[in-house]
Amino acid sequence: MQLRELIETIGATYDRKLPMSSPPQQLLRSARRELPQWIPSDYMIKGSGGNGNGAESPWIAVFNPAETSTARRGMYVVYLFAADLKQVFLTLNQGVTEIGERLGRREARTALQREAAQIRDAFDETAIGDLENIIDLRSKASLPRDYEYANILSRAYTVGSLPAEETMIADLQRFVQLYDLALEAREEGGQRGEPGIVTPPRQQPPKKTSIAFKPKDDSEYRQMIAAREVTKQRRHETLVNDYEAFLRQRRYVTASPHPKDLTAERAGRHWLIEAKIIRAGDAESAAREAFAQLSFYEHFLYDHDATVAKLALFNEPLGDAHLGFFVKMGIAVVWRSGNGWAGTDDAHAANLC
Numbered sequence: 004m005q006l007r008e009l010i011e012t013i014g015a016t017y018d019r020k021l022p023m024s025s026p027p028q029q030l031l032r033s034a035r036r037e038l039p040q041w042i043p044s045d046y047m048i049k050g051s052g053g054n055g056n057g058a059e060s061p062w063i064a065v066f067n068p069a070e071t072s073t074a075r076r077g078m079y080v081v082y083l084f085a086a087d088l089k090q091v092f093l094t095l096n097q098g099v100t101e102i103g104e105r106l107g108r109r110e111a112r113t114a115l116q117r118e119a120a121q122i123r124d125a126f127d128e129t130a131i132g133d134l135e136n137i138i139d140l141r142s143k144a145s146l147p148r149d150y151e152y153a154n155i156l157s158r159a160y161t162v163g164s165l166p167a168e169e170t171m172i173a174d175l176q177r178f179v180q181l182y183d184l185a186l187e188a189r190e191e192g193g194q195r196g197e198p199g200i201v202t203p204p205r206q207q208p209p210k211k212t213s214i215a216f217k218p219k220d221d222s223e224y225r226q227m228i229a230a231r232e233v234t235k236q237r238r239h240e241t242l243v244n245d246y247e248a249f250l251r252q253r254r255y256v257t258a259s260p261h262p263k264d265l266t267a268e269r270a271g272r273h274w275l276i277e278a279k280i281i282r283a284g285d286a287e288s289a290a291r292e293a294f295a296q297l298s299f300y301e302h303f304l305y306d307h308d309a310t311v312a313k314l315a316l317f318n319e320p321l322g323d324a325h326l327g328f329f330v331k332m333g334i335a336v337v338w339r340s341g342n343g344w345a346g347t348d349d350a351h352a353a354n355l356c
Contacts, residue, residue: 004037006175007168014088014162019057027061028052034063041172042179044295045288047072059086060140060147065179069283070186075100078186080178083150084162086142093174094138094157095181099149108145112152118189119155125188131156131181156181173261180239183282187238242318242339243278249344253354263300264316272353273309274335275300278316289317290325297334314355320345 009030017027034050042048047068052061064074064081071077076098083092097119103111123136134156140147158174165171243264247257255267255274265276277297279289293315301311315329317338329336330347337346337356346356 004033005168006037006041006171007165009034009037010082010091010160010171011162011165013061013063014084014091017052017061017084017088019053019059019061021057023052023055023057028057031061031063038063038065038175041175043288043292045291046179049074058146059142059144060084060150065175065182067182067186069285071098074098076102078155078182078189080175080182083138083140083147085140086144086147089141089162090139091160091162092138092140092154092157093160093178094150095155095178095185096150096157097153097155099146099153103149108149112149115149115153119153122155122185122188125191126181126184134158155185176262183280184238238280238318239278242280242316245339246276246278246316246337246344250355263304267314267355269354272312274312274314274353274355275305276314276316280318281321286317286321286325290315290321290328293317294329294332294334312353314350 013027013030016030018025021027031050031052035048038048039046042065045068047066048063049066050061050063051074052058061084062074062081064079066072066077066079071079074081078095078097081094081096083094083096085091097115099111099115102115105111106114119136123131135158136154136156138151138154138157138159140151142148156178158178160166160171166174243259247259247265250257250265250267253269255269257268258266260266263275264278267274267276275297277293277300279293281289297313297315301313305311312335313333314335314337317336320338320340321329321336326336326347330349335347335350335353335355337344337350339345344356350356
């Protein structure tokens with residue numbers, strides 16, 4: 004099912020008086036099977052129209068499991084339907100239940116509203132200037148009102164005239180990127196002791212014991228914090244832009260045609276490049292996502308008889324086990340190394356590092 008069809012059908016058929024077994028409720032729950040095709044493979048999806056009793060504002064949420072797996076706490080991306088079902092909001096929002104139990108509803112609303120403002124302030128205005136700070140769920144019920152206070156950024160759609168499928172997918176993927184950047188901004192704010200940060204820092208994912216990886220270089224991480232790049236720039240885009248500048252110095256002709264991160268051509272050879280940020284030392288997730296997207300784009304975005312060389316780009320070393328996988332699959336790898344770039348033998352041979 005297309006994303007546009009899913010959202011439109013829920014908005015047109017949902018009725019909070021219908022039982023949990025009704026088709027609209029089943030469709031909400033089916034979101035966990037439909038949305039993964041458009042978001043990172045390790046993210047979680049849940050759709051809900053209430054628990055026993057129908058919710059005034061049904062929702063479909065996208066969770067980064069390193070942050071949360073429940074709408075009760077943490078930050079997440081969520082489609083929130085207005086109570087009158089005339090609008091649906093794609094929003095970067097915050098869980099209100101657990102903090103409300105801890106602080107009380109009134110103080111929790113104030114705290115989350117303040118934290119949302121601080122996270123917005125961490126973004127460059129050009130990155131979020133077309134998005135809204137306010138949502139109106141057309142409800143006097145407590146929980147929808149809580150989400151209005153907790154909203155960080157949002158985009159409103161009219162259910163009866165949703166944009167094109169491509170636009171909705173692009174919006175969703177953009178909000179997932181903003182989600183990652185907002186988590187970094189909040190984490191850095193907490194480390195600096197900013198008083199507006201009230202939610203706990205996200206939990207670090209468990210270390211993988213089956214595959215060894217090289218941890219992030221500590222000194223390099225401190226330099227990025229000192230430069231305040233984390234809160235004012237997009238790490239993924241910075242990685243792509245820096246590497247593109249390097250390739251141009253090497254006389255490559257580069258381009259960034261959506262949805263590809265980067266392409267490079269020289270001497271008749273075409274390179275498809277996918278960039279990934281390794282977060283909290285989790286090289287395995289970054290490697291899986293890079294491999295999946297390179298394979299997906301090669302299959303769907305090129306003629307089947309085209310010759311495409313593939314390169315995975317990372318912000319830090321992957322570790323020998325993951326490098327061995329990419330070498331076996333015929334994919335070159337480059338990673339940032341100090342002020343330069345290091346890579347596999349095939350990347351060196353092509354003058355890509």
